[in-house]
Amino acid sequence: MKPRNRLLTIYAAIVYVFLFAPIVVLIVFSFNDSKRSVNWKGFTLDWYPTLFTDHALVDALSVTLRLALVVVIISTVVGTLLGLALARVRFRGRAATETLLLLPMVTPEIIMGLSLLVFFSAALGWHGSFTQLVFAQVTFCISYVAIVVRARAAGMSAQLEEAARDLGASALGAFRYVTLPLIFPAILSGALLSFALSFDDYVVTTFNAGVGSSTLPLYIYGRVKFGVTPEINAISTIIVTVTAVAVLVAWYTGQRRNATRAVTEDESETDLAAPPPPATPTSRAGAGA
Amino acid sequence: MAAESPAASATTAAPPAADRSSRSPGSRLASAVLVLPGVVWLTILFLVPLLIMVVISFGTSDATGGVVLDQPTFDNYARTLDASFLPTFLNSLRYALIVTVLSLVIGYPVAYWISRYGGSHKALLIVIVMLPFWTSYIIRTYAWMIMLRDNGVVNSILQALGITSEPIILLNTDFSVILGMTYGFLPFAILPLFVSIDRLDPSLVAAARDLYASGRSAFLHVTLPLTMPGIVAAAILTFIPAMGDFVTPDLLGGAETTTIAKVIQGVFLQGRDWPYGAALGFVLMLVTLGGTFLAIGPLRREVAGA
Numbered sequence: 001m002k003p004r005n006r007l008l009t010i011y012a013a014i015v016y017v018f019l020f021a022p023i024v025v026l027i028v029f030s031f032n033d034s035k036r037s038v039n040w041k042g043f044t045l046d047w048y049p050t051l052f053t054d055h056a057l058v059d060a061l062s063v064t065l066r067l068a069l070v071v072v073i074i075s076t077v078v079g080t081l082l083g084l085a086l087a088r089v090r091f092r093g094r095a096a097t098e099t100l101l102l103l104p105m106v107t108p109e110i111i112m113g114l115s116l117l118v119f120f121s122a123a124l125g126w127h128g129s130f131t132q133l134v135f136a137q138v139t140f141c142i143s144y145v146a147i148v149v150r151a152r153a154a155g156m157s158a159q160l161e162e163a164a165r166d167l168g169a170s171a172l173g174a175f176r177y178v179t180l181p182l183i184f185p186a187i188l189s190g191a192l193l194s195f196a197l198s199f200d201d202y203v204v205t206t207f208n209a210g211v212g213s214s215t216l217p218l219y220i221y222g223r224v225k226f227g228v229t230p231e232i233n234a235i236s237t238i239i240v241t242v243t244a245v246a247v248l249v250a251w252y253t254g255q256r257r258n259a260t261r262a263v264t265e266d267e268s269e270t271d272l273a274a275p276p277p278p279a280t281p282t283s284r285a286g287a288g289a
Numbered sequence: 290m291a292a293e294s295p296a297a298s299a300t301t302a303a304p305p306a307a308d309r310s311s312r313s314p315g316s317r318l319a320s321a322v323l324v325l326p327g328v329v330w331l332t333i334l335f336l337v338p339l340l341i342m343v344v345i346s347f348g349t350s351d352a353t354g355g356v357v358l359d360q361p362t363f364d365n366y367a368r369t370l371d372a373s374f375l376p377t378f379l380n381s382l383r384y385a386l387i388v389t390v391l392s393l394v395i396g397y398p399v400a401y402w403i404s405r406y407g408g409s410h411k412a413l414l415i416v417i418v419m420l421p422f423w424t425s426y427i428i429r430t431y432a433w434m435i436m437l438r439d440n441g442v443v444n445s446i447l448q449a450l451g452i453t454s455e456p457i458i459l460l461n462t463d464f465s466v467i468l469g470m471t472y473g474f475l476p477f478a479i480l481p482l483f484v485s486i487d488r489l490d491p492s493l494v495a496a497a498r499d500l501y502a503s504g505r506s507a508f509l510h511v512t513l514p515l516t517m518p519g520i521v522a523a524a525i526l527t528f529i530p531a532m533g534d535f536v537t538p539d540l541l542g543g544a545e546t547t548t549i550a551k552v553i554q555g556v557f558l559q560g561r562d563w564p565y566g567a568a569l570g571f572v573l574m575l576v577t578l579g580g581t582f583l584a585i586g587p588l589r590r591e592v593a594g595a
Contacts, residue, residue: 005406008398008401008402009402011398011399011402012398012403015395015399015475016417016418018472019418019420019421019472019475020420020421021436022429022432022433022435022436022472023421023424023429023432025432025435025436025442026428026432026435029435039445077326078326078327078330079327081322081323081324081326081327082323082324082326082327082328084323085323085324085327089320089323091324097324097327097328100331100336101331103335104331104335106525106529106577106578106581107529107578108529108530108532108533108550108577109530109533110533110535110550110554110570110573111339111342111570111573111574112338114342114553114557114567114570115338115339115341115342115570116334116338117557118338118341118345118563119334119337119341119342122341122345122356123337135334136334138330139330139335142327142330142331146327171316171319196423199425200424200425200426200427202426202536203535203536206554206558207557217425220425220427220428220431221427224427224431224434224540225539225540227434228434228435228438232431233435236425236428236431236432239424239425239428240424240425243423243424244423244424246423247416247419247420247423248416248420251412251413251416
């Protein structure tokens, strides 16, 4: 077993290098003192301040962040409710609801983008706006939140709620003081996923954005089409760093939550069900395209 | 969908409690509050738009680009089967199939390694695999432009090593598109593969070995069949975005590379022939959903259940 193990380890290391090499190169070139970023000409930080003199970029960033905020709030609420329902409630058409939830995840993004464009145009006479983007993006975020929350809620015992009810808690009280704290890590993961999906989305957004609602991915795409520039390297580096730090922090706090749950007195940290690693997204078919 | 799978029902809901409470009018209201917002949202903003897309695909467009529906026609579908469009369609299919196979072949050993040799670092190793997935797809694709262009990193390395004297054209080729897509969708493949390999009880493999199976046949007859749901899920999660990918063929494939998604995008955002674009979209959806419905059972177990 030993030599095969080593061979496999080397192979895995190569794949990890493959996954990160382009991103590392991108980051390195964002500090390169050369307009054409072909060869290394020395270290500079010049490209970063110039970003904030670019009004189009700053506007796009502001739209992107405001959009992500609204999308995260709506999709987290709607998705959490649906995830809880699928884990806890028996209702007619549950199998159909499950399929309805999975369909957006397995529909190519371009189909979702164009069908929403046609829908808003035909039904409401809208031709792209911030509001239209909110509706469009929430639609593909709900499934991810619901699935993460559902997995967590299905993993915890329903007896906990029953116990609370037996001890005289109202349905709402049992939810507020038992269920909600237990599923909170999943809600947080779902919200984080929604944020990442909204922040990065290009395809659905390009079909539904209008004048004045151009987002950062749209801006970057427009620039990238005309080739490699150090400014794009710099803004890309910032985005990559922010998402990487957010994911690693979320994962780390998830780890600590598990490690400390035995000794903590805070009930929101008490964790009876085996939790999935919070920062591990379930899947994201089509969303990256 | 047909009746729910046993796995799905086994992992959800606590039957006695749910049954008892669903009789009281208060909890019926509560379940409506839980279920309705999501179902209504997805029906109005996901299903209805798809229906409208299908309806429009039978229409025609007038001179100003408006959609005319009074004379339903199959012309748009005839055009999608047209000889001039067929190469584009086959090209998309070819990319998606190659990328799916490559992702499975590259991803499986990595997922296996994380599960079997990752020890206490398994979770971290998976988070690291998923890190590129969290970062913008456009930025990751753009990073390959830096790597692959004529005076890019890969060519510099090849020339420095003396392997070539002239830059090799890497960008705007089939190679760059397939590389970019495989890179982009590899995390989609590794995650479900890891989940199913990690769920596999190692003592089953040990038992096979005890019964004198070779390492190879234990893998072929125990590990591989038992991780098949993960392989199916990984294949779907790679094939669908690859089939509908617009960004990679556009940025890494150049003007010469045509795919169905690029044609759709062009029809909708530059031209105004929405009925034709809608027909193309419906064909693309049939291809991807056709594959998915064949395998939605395993997918449901992998993604939603357990």
